[in-house]
């Protein structure tokens with residue numbers, strides 16, 4: 658499938674997930690409007706491992722997608738989009754979310770706060786592990802969409818799914 662066709666299939670789903678995030682308005686947030694500026698980019702080089710279909714830049718302002726994403730079931734595609742926007746909402750709103758612990762769970766919006774505790778959290782936010790960053794993306798997706806992000810499929814190629822599967826295993830890349 659050529660890039661334009663793949664983009665035409667993915668883009669409407671991407672728009673819908675982005676709108677869900679932008680309109681998410683926990684108290685005091687006014688909606689996650691920074692995500693209006695996130696750019697959608699198709700990248701033919703992205704699919705370099707069986708489970709690598711998407712990526713989010715570390716400022717949350719760009720997402721890259723492999724054209725092979727369209728070969729997945731729509732439900733899987735949308736769960737992947739929800740996860741990637743979880744990264745975008747995490748990176749674009751640094752330390753504005755908290756997780757219940759150091760593992761998977763639902764994230765909670767705390768916003769920017771004028772307290773010593775929050776400034777310490779903002780420092781700690783920068784030194785999270787890769788697993789904690791991945792669990793946060795799922796935790797934010799759960800908070801925003803109201804659906805649980807699970808991992809389905811074979812070991813070695815587990816992909817995001819909604820409301821089934823298992824919590825993201827540590828070390829999954």
Ligand SMILES: [Zn+2]
Pocket residue numbers: 740744791794
């Ligand atoms: Zn991720």
